Each structure stands twice: as structure tokens, then as C-alpha cells.
Amino acid sequence: MPVPSVSFEVFPPRSIDASFKLWETAQALAPLAPRFFSVTYGAGGTTRDLTHDAAYTLHNTSGLPVAAHLTCVGASRAETLATAQRFAKAGVTDIVALRGDAPEGSQGFEPHPEGFANSVELIEALAASGQFTLRVGAYPEKHPEAASQKANIDWLKAKIDAGASEAITQFFFEAETFLRFRDDCAAAGIDAPIVPGILPITNWTSARKFALRCGTSVPAWLDQAFEAAIRDDRHDLLATALCTELCSDLLDEGVDSFHFYTLNRPDLTREVCHALGVTQSITGVRNVA
Known part of the structure; x- marks a missing residue:
């Protein structure tokens, strides 16, 4: 089985304890030589400074590429581009450019009066600077706000045409969905x-709620499998097996790279990577088994 390349998503810490957890996650996963770590941006732009600080620290302590999320929410064009320049000054020139989620309690995304109207406008502005490698989000199932899956794909094409070089999908539970x-x-x-x-899946209850919120289909067999696993205290064993099988099926179909949403909990992600042959040697350099 071919060995894939990997990347990992983490979120910025909001407390001292969370800071230690982020550092432990980076320490656990950096030896797997990921293509990059991505650092998320809170709903409504609520973690703008935290994202910058976490991205800067990760980049400087790990020596690895870091991709900072950047959204359009709650900021003017000038403020958003100034944030991008702060990332660049910190040595972070990979950006995951997103429209972003509206603040909790709001009725949905509303552009800032002086801000970017959508992610395509943001990508065009970032691409025009010539400073950044741009990645974007993609939905393998219809985005909750999209009129159709065709419209969903047309919008992705617009983002790529605007200057993005790669797309990372929302998570899904069956290989056929991605293929x-x-x-x-x-x-x-x-x-x-x-x-x-x-x-x-470190917690099925939480993962299921998040899936329903973002439009990810939850197959009945998966509900049944986790219900039985939780009853028999085999949740983590099932989660590892299912995630490894999903990745293996994708590898068989020519997929050569995965982006793991770690939730700052590295153990399960590391186990799956090891099962796929992504390991580290004694010297800490990635070993292709």
C-alpha cells in the first residue's frame, strides 16, 4: 500500500491548559513530517489574535510549514489584509482562505459593510499580493447554504480560478462520498x-452533532456500530479501525494525501497514521515503511 502524505489541523488555545495541549499535539505529530499544520479561525473571527500567535509559535518551534486560516467575517478589507500581512511577517505564508462562520446567535453570514462579500473576493485579493500559497475549503456533500451540489462545485471552481492552489474537504464517513x-x-x-x-472520531456524540450541523451525512450503519461499541467500551478501537479503513479505501483509489482534523487530540490521529505506514524513525525523521 502506498504511503500517503499528511497534514494536521489544530485550533488555537484559549487557556494555559489548552496551550499545553496544543504543544503536546504538535510534539506528537511533528515527527510524522506533515506537509503543514493548519490553525483554525474562530466563528466570527473571534480568535484572530490567538490564531496569529498559535501559528507563529508553531512555525517557529516546529520548523514546519504552518497554514493559518483567514476568514471574511467581522472585519473590513483593510483589517483582513492587515491580518494576512501579520501572518506573512511571522513567516506564515500559507493561508486557508474561507468565508467563515457567522458569530453564534446570528442569523447567518452577513458581510462587513467594508469587508469582502465572500471567499472568492478574499482569495482574489490575497492572490494579487503574490505572497501566499492559498488553500480553500470544499464540501463533498452539498453545503447547507448551497442551492445544489452543482452550485457547490461551481463555487469551488470559482475559488480555484481566483487563485487557490488546493482544496481541503469537509469530513465525511464513507469513501464513496469523496470519490x-x-x-x-x-x-x-x-x-x-x-x-x-x-x-x-474521539467522541461519537460530538462528531455526530457536528456532522449534522455542517451537512455531512450520517449513515445508519455508523450509528449502530458506535451504539454497540460504546455499550461494549470499544469506542476508540472502532474509531481507529473505521478511520484506517476509510483512508485505506481512498488510497486504493489513488488518493495520496490526507488532512486530519485532530481537535488537538493527537493519539487517535497518530495511530491511524502509523497504521497507514506514516511513521517516524529513531532520529525523528519520517520513515516510509
Whole structure:
């Protein structure tokens, strides 16, 4: 089985304890030589400074590439581009450019009066500077706000055409979901790499709620499997097996890179990577087994 390349998403800490957890996550996963760590941006832009500080620290302590999330929410064009320049000054020139989630309690995304109207405008502005490698989000199933899956894919193509070089998908639970999406994207003329986003399930109840909120289908068999596993105290064993099987099925279909949503909990992600042959040697350099 071919050995994939990997990348990892983490979120910025909001407390001292969370800071230690982020550092432990980076320490655990950096030896796997990921392509990059990505650092998320809170809903409504609520972690703007935390994201900058976490991205800067990760980049300087790990020596690895770091991709900072940047959104359009709650800021003017000038403020958003100033944030991008802060990232660049900190040595972080990889950006995951997103529209972003509206603040909790709001009725949905509303552009700032002087801000970017959508992610395409943000990508165009960042690309025009020539300073950044840009990645974007992609939905293998219809985005909750999209009129159709075709409209969903057309919007992804617009983001790639605006200057993005790669897309990372929302998580999904069945390989066929991603493979169908990949085929539809190719048919629409999208030739940029599309990397599947993988969620190792550390807590099924939380993962299920998040899936329903973001439009990810939850197959009945998965509900039944976790119900039995939780009853028999085999949750983590099942989660590891299912995540490894999902990645293996994708590898068999030519997928060569995965982006793991770690939730700052590295153990399950590391176990899955090891099962896929992504390991480290004694010297800490990635070993292709």
C-alpha cells in the first residue's frame, strides 16, 4: 500500500491548559513530517489574535510549514489584509482562505459593510499580493447554504480560478462520498488537488452533532456500530479501525494525501497514521515503511 502524505489541523488555545495541549499535539505529530499544520479561525473571527500567535509559535518551534486560516467575517478589507500581512511577517505564508462562520446567535453570514462579500473576493485579493500559497475549503456533500451540489462545485471552481492552489474537504464517513465528489469536480474542469479531510472520531456524540450541523451525512450503519461499541467500551478501537479503513479505501483509489482534523487530540490521529505506514524513525525523521 502506498504511503500517503499528511497534514494536521489544530485550533488555537484559549487557556494555559489548552496551550499545553496544543504543544503536546504538535510534539506528537511533528515527527510524522506533515506537509503543514493548519490553525483554525474562530466563528466570527473571534480568535484572530490567538490564531496569529498559535501559528507563529508553531512555525517557529516546529520548523514546519504552518497554514493559518483567514476568514471574511467581522472585519473590513483593510483589517483582513492587515491580518494576512501579520501572518506573512511571522513567516506564515500559507493561508486557508474561507468565508467563515457567522458569530453564534446570528442569523447567518452577513458581510462587513467594508469587508469582502465572500471567499472568492478574499482569495482574489490575497492572490494579487503574490505572497501566499492559498488553500480553500470544499464540501463533498452539498453545503447547507448551497442551492445544489452543482452550485457547490461551481463555487469551488470559482475559488480555484481566483487563485487557490488546493482544496481541503469537509469530513465525511464513507469513501464513496469523496470519490463521487472528486469525479464531479474533474468533470467540472477543476484540476487542482482536492485533499480529503479526515476526522478521527474521539467522541461519537460530538462528531455526530457536528456532522449534522455542517451537512455531512450520517449513515445508519455508523450509528449502530458506535451504539454497540460504546455499550461494549470499544469506542476508540472502532474509531481507529473505521478511520484506517476509510483512508485505506481512498488510497486504493489513488488518493495520496490526507488532512486530519485532530481537535488537538493527537493519539487517535497518530495511530491511524502509523497504521497507514506514516511513521517516524529513531532520529525523528519520517520513515516510509
